[in-house]
Amino acid sequence: MTSKPAVFNAGLLRLLAGAGGLALIGVGIVNLLGIDLVNLLWVGFWLAAGLVLHDGVLAPATAALSRLAADNWSVSRRRHFVIALIAIGSLTLIALPLLGRQNAVAGNPSLIGRNYLAGWAVACLLVILGVALAAAVGRLRAKRRTAQFTTPG
Amino acid sequence: MTSLIPREETFTSRGRSAPVTARVGIGLGITVTVCFVTGLLSHAAQDLVWFPWPARPSWGYRVTQGAHVISGVAAIPLLLVKLWSVYPKLWVRPVVTSAVNGLERLSIALLVASVIFELTTGVLNIAKLYLWPFDFRDAHFAVAWVAAGSLLLHIAVKIPVIRAALSGPLETDDPFLGATAGAHDPNAKPVIDEPVGTPEDPGDASDDEAPGQGVARRTVLTSAYLASGVAALSVAGGSIPWLSKLAVLSPSSGTGPQGLPVNRTAAAAGITDEAVGSGFELTVVSQTSTRTWTLDDLREMPQRRVELPIACVEGWSTSAEWTGVRIRDLLAAVDAPAGSRLRIVSLQTKAAFGESVLPGQHSADPLTLLALRVNGQELVLDHGFPCRLIAPSRPGVLQTKWVSRIEVIG
Numbered sequence: 001m002t003s004k005p006a007v008f009n010a011g012l013l014r015l016l017a018g019a020g021g022l023a024l025i026g027v028g029i030v031n032l033l034g035i036d037l038v039n040l041l042w043v044g045f046w047l048a049a050g051l052v053l054h055d056g057v058l059a060p061a062t063a064a065l066s067r068l069a070a071d072n073w074s075v076s077r078r079r080h081f082v083i084a085l086i087a088i089g090s091l092t093l094i095a096l097p098l099l100g101r102q103n104a105v106a107g108n109p110s111l112i113g114r115n116y117l118a119g120w121a122v123a124c125l126l127v128i129l130g131v132a133l134a135a136a137v138g139r140l141r142a143k144r145r146t147a148q149f150t151t152p153g
Numbered sequence: 154m155t156s157l158i159p160r161e162e163t164f165t166s167r168g169r170s171a172p173v174t175a176r177v178g179i180g181l182g183i184t185v186t187v188c189f190v191t192g193l194l195s196h197a198a199q200d201l202v203w204f205p206w207p208a209r210p211s212w213g214y215r216v217t218q219g220a221h222v223i224s225g226v227a228a229i230p231l232l233l234v235k236l237w238s239v240y241p242k243l244w245v246r247p248v249v250t251s252a253v254n255g256l257e258r259l260s261i262a263l264l265v266a267s268v269i270f271e272l273t274t275g276v277l278n279i280a281k282l283y284l285w286p287f288d289f290r291d292a293h294f295a296v297a298w299v300a301a302g303s304l305l306l307h308i309a310v311k312i313p314v315i316r317a318a319l320s321g322p323l324e325t326d327d328p329f330l331g332a333t334a335g336a337h338d339p340n341a342k343p344v345i346d347e348p349v350g351t352p353e354d355p356g357d358a359s360d361d362e363a364p365g366q367g368v369a370r371r372t373v374l375t376s377a378y379l380a381s382g383v384a385a386l387s388v389a390g391g392s393i394p395w396l397s398k399l400a401v402l403s404p405s406s407g408t409g410p411q412g413l414p415v416n417r418t419a420a421a422a423g424i425t426d427e428a429v430g431s432g433f434e435l436t437v438v439s440q441t442s443t444r445t446w447t448l449d450d451l452r453e454m455p456q457r458r459v460e461l462p463i464a465c466v467e468g469w470s471t472s473a474e475w476t477g478v479r480i481r482d483l484l485a486a487v488d489a490p491a492g493s494r495l496r497i498v499s500l501q502t503k504a505a506f507g508e509s510v511l512p513g514q515h516s517a518d519p520l521t522l523l524a525l526r527v528n529g530q531e532l533v534l535d536h537g538f539p540c541r542l543i544a545p546s547r548p549g550v551l552q553t554k555w556v557s558r559i560e561v562i563g
Contacts, residue, residue: 010312017309024302025263031295039287043270043296046285050269051262058233059240066166070367079372086373087380090230094384095402097280105281107421108535110406110414112281119401123387 062089076138080131087127095120164241168373172325174238175318177231177377182304184228184381185268189301191221195466196294199548201512208518211545215464218548219392222468225275226388230380232268234373257310264303270296279388279404279467323370391469405469410533413473416465416549419534423503424555433539435523439489439561448539451525454478459520465549475543477524480516483559492517494563497542500555509551510562515544523556 032040065085069078098116105111194217198206207213249255271293278289285292308315390400390407397407409415434445446454457479464470481491492513501507515521521544525532532538537554544552 014309014312017305017312021302021304021306021309024298024305026302028267028295028298028300028302031291031298035287035291035295039292042285042287043292046274046292047266047270047296050273051266054236054265054269055240055243059237059243062237063164063240075368078368082368082372083376083379086230086234086376087383090233090380090384091387091402093233094226094229094276094387097277097282098402098404101280101282108415108418110409111416112404113406114401114403116402119387123383123401127383 076135080135083134084127084131088124091120091123091127159244161241161245163244167367168370169238169241170370171314171318172321172323173370173373174235175315176323176374177235177238178315179319180378180381181228181231181235182308184224184231185300185304187220187224188228188271189297191217191224192294192297195221195548198546199466199551201510205512205514206546208515208521208545208547211461211520212464213546214548215392215462215470215546218464218466219389219468219470222275222279223385223389223392225272227381227385228268229272229276230384231377232272234377234380236265238373260303260306260310263299264307267296267300267303271300281404281467323374388468391467392464394472403469404467405465405471407469407471410535411473411528411530413463413471413527413536414465414469415535416467417504417554419555421504422499422501422507422555424500424534428500428557429534429539429555433557435540435557435559437483437487437559439484439487439493442487442489444487448525451478451523451540455482456525457519457522459522459543461520461543461545463543463549463552464547470549473527474529475522475524476526476529477522477540477543479519480511480521480523480542480544480559481519483523484516484561487561489561493561496558496560496562497553497556498558498560499553500557506550506553509542509553511542511544511551513563515547518545520545523559 032043035043062085066078069081073081095116098112099120100117101112102115102117103109103113194206195214197203198214198217249258274285274289274293274296277284278293283289386396386399387402388400390396390398391403391405397403400407405414407414433448435447435451436443436445455478456476458474458476460472460474462470462472480495484491484493484495493516494513495511495516496508497511498508499506511521521542523540524537524543525540527536532541537556540556541554542552542556
């Protein structure tokens with residue numbers, strides 16, 4: 001008796017969420033149609049380019065890196081590699097439009113005024129140091145654990 | 154030839170599984186929602202649509218737009234990991250099993266494309282790098298609706314899997330939720346990412362990494378959220394002053410003349426020395442009266458001092474101490490009621506935002522000034538000399554500089 005209303009509510013919730021999603025997409029399409037044709041085609045190009053670059057370049061490259069790591073490193077090393085890869089990879093993608101562009105806005109050092117190359121390098125270095133520290137602590141703990149189990153008595 | 158094309162089962166990493174996807178999806182859902190809602194609020198504040206954007210709290214726009222940029226950047230690692238976890242599904246065979254399945258796959262393509270578009274154009278916009286001919290605001294706004302709608306639709310479709318994945322343990326071997334086909338078929342060839350592993354090569358695995366199971370899902374999940382935090386930290390200092398030194402990827406250097414960054418310089422706006430010279434006059438026009446003031450006249454009016462932030466649409470913000478004449482005092486001088494809707498006109502001859510509309514709730518606010526000084530000094534030309542608008546909780550592009558005329562329009 002009690003499960004039926006729950007199932008009904010879950011189904012209704014899905015239906016409402018689905019309808020809401022379609023409505024929001026509709027608002028987006030109406031707004032897109034307000035853009036002139038040439039620019040709309042450029043928007044379409046950028047939409048497709050993001051998808052293709054991710055699915056055709058970034059994702060296979062990540063899989064290949066994982067394969068390379070798996071062939072050469074232990075699980076423990078790969079664990080630290082994964083942590084560093086995700087953090088450094090993300091930071092690099094975010095930094096890409098800024099790298100080498102310090103003072104790119106002519107006559108206005110307030111904007112794009114930092115040394116982004118140095119900032120990015122330091123951030124990546126801190127990530128690597130953090131991961132290395134975590135690895136060292138992990139190894140130390142593992143050694144202590146092993147010593148505990150092997151100590152007689 | 155066909156062997157070069159991967160199949161779902163060639164991706165064998167244990168992390169590529171519904172429990173990881175669903176758990177990363179929570180963070181991604183939250184960051185995308187915050188980004189979408191704050192983006193809409195920014196649209197409302199800039200274009201004065203949908204509802205009267207409030208003047209209080211005075212830090213309102215600073216917080217919403219800071220949250221917009223920070224949440225967008227924080228979403229990037231989460232999106233990358235989520236896409237990684239479901240990537241094998243791209244290569245599932247047959248490609249489409251039914252019309253409904255085809256529509257679902259199409260909606261996923263729309264979701265991925267639109268979210269990548271939003272995050273990419275957003276990051277490029279804050280970096281002031283425009284690699285497209287279309288208007289950033291129009292396209293970013295329109296595609297945001299598509300992204301939010303696709304996300305909601307995707308959640309509606311996937312609710313059963315999400316519920317099952319979140320209610321079970323992270324390291325489950327349930328074939329409905331577990332790693333993709335390769336994990337269930339260790340003999341699948343060719344394996345092109347982290348293999349399932351073998352009991353003979355357990356490495357020095359953690360408690361979550363049983364022999365033969367590769368890197369634990371917990372590691373992938375923790376990495377995604379750690380990376381999200383690091384990414385957020387790299388820009389957050391643009392709007393959170395005490396994090397400024399850590400904001401290595403913030404578009405604003407956090408400083409400028411008189412301790413305040415400049416978004417558009419006088420040169421970029423086409424302001425000439427002549428236009429702001431000794432002949433400068435401010436004109437205020439109401440339905441019944443018109444008055445002009447020289448700069449010296451303005452200096453002789455009662456001066457107010459307020460602490461208000463400049464909050465840029467690119468997410469950075471800085472507080473400053475402003476001194477000047479209250480807008481409502483100027484309105485009283487032309488017999489216009491406090492709370493009148495105003496058009497603020499600049500002397501600028503180049504670039505956008507040469508004039509702005511100041512809604513009644515802002516013109517009535519005692520914190521809204523026609524500022525003559527900032528941080529104890531007369532405004533420099535790049536900050537809007539001889540006078541500029543400064544109002545609470547208002548997008549930086551609408552804090553009109555080099556003001557020469559104020560018109561009562563309602």
